[in-house]
Amino acid sequence: MMATGHQVVGITFGVGALTLIPQLNPYSSEPLSAVFFLGFVLFGSLLPDIDMPNSRLGHKFWRGLLTLFILTFLIYLFAPRYLDLYREELKVFLMLLLPILFMIRGHRKMTHSLLFVGMLVGYSLFIEKWLNVPWFYLSGLIIGVISHLSADYVTKKGIPLIYPFSKKHKRFFITFKTGSVIEKAVVYSLVLWNVWYINLIF
Template identity: 30%
Template sequence: MRYHTHIVSSLAVGTGIAAYTPVSFTIAYAAGLTLGSLLPDIDEPNSYIGRRSFGVAKQVNKAFGHRGFTHSLLAWGAITIVLLLQYFSPFTLGLCLGYAFHVLADYCSSQGVPLLWPFSKKRYRFVITYRTSSFLETLLFYCFLVLFIYFLTNGAIEDSSSIFLF
């Protein structure tokens, strides 16, 4: 999945959560969702975030390879436990959700993800998959974009002044 599809799909699902649960949609929450939706690809130097990582992506890639550790339940669980227990905020909540949505989106791609790393290197994938950069992915991008706008204008924002709360 290309980076803009990751961003839009994470924002759409995250905004849907804000529309139907007590979670508030704020700028900080949206920023967390966006960063979280890109973060797992820090293991690929040529990814959108990898090219802006000041060399970090190269090191992570050397250590774990692409779609290794950072795309596992262990990485997501560790980040979530540390951030939500130690530094809970709308931003960190968004980040943990965005991270999960990224791994989930890659799980639905034809390449799959090593969910159980380091116990198994097997890449798991959903029964229905899409190919990165395919027509289906483009279609998904626009579907998520419509959903995002729908949730944003139908209940995600309680009142416009609260979106700046941290």
């Protein structure tokens, strides 16, 4: 599915989660919290395509990572004492980054598997404790990723659900081609559904 379609599906999942998951209900009544939650959902809905350098999120990720490495190298050359000040933070950052770089080895592989979702849950638990980010928002990120995998699951290419144990792509029994008229019709229908549903509940 295309990036815009993934975002629409993500919003659908996010709004559904806010209204149907009891643990999230207390936050859904706070407009600002709900907006931040949906922001995390939107980010998560694009996250699995980070393995594509030309995707909407992948392009920014690789450009940002390259910029970060250049800045770190320049600091190492001209102001190495600053690296010593943040040595522990850099260790944690690298510890978090290396597994992500290992996972990004071709489109619709690790980042489109159930293992990726499991690892993301583990990362989220760590971030919750280390940075004190509320689980409510991190759950939005996970819901966004699940929405992405669900959307790609109904495309003709499918996704490798149990990668790396099996590279075979699984798909729903009803599928459509990415970028097709059917996909656009589904996306427009979801936009209308979201508008109607949000008006109904709020």
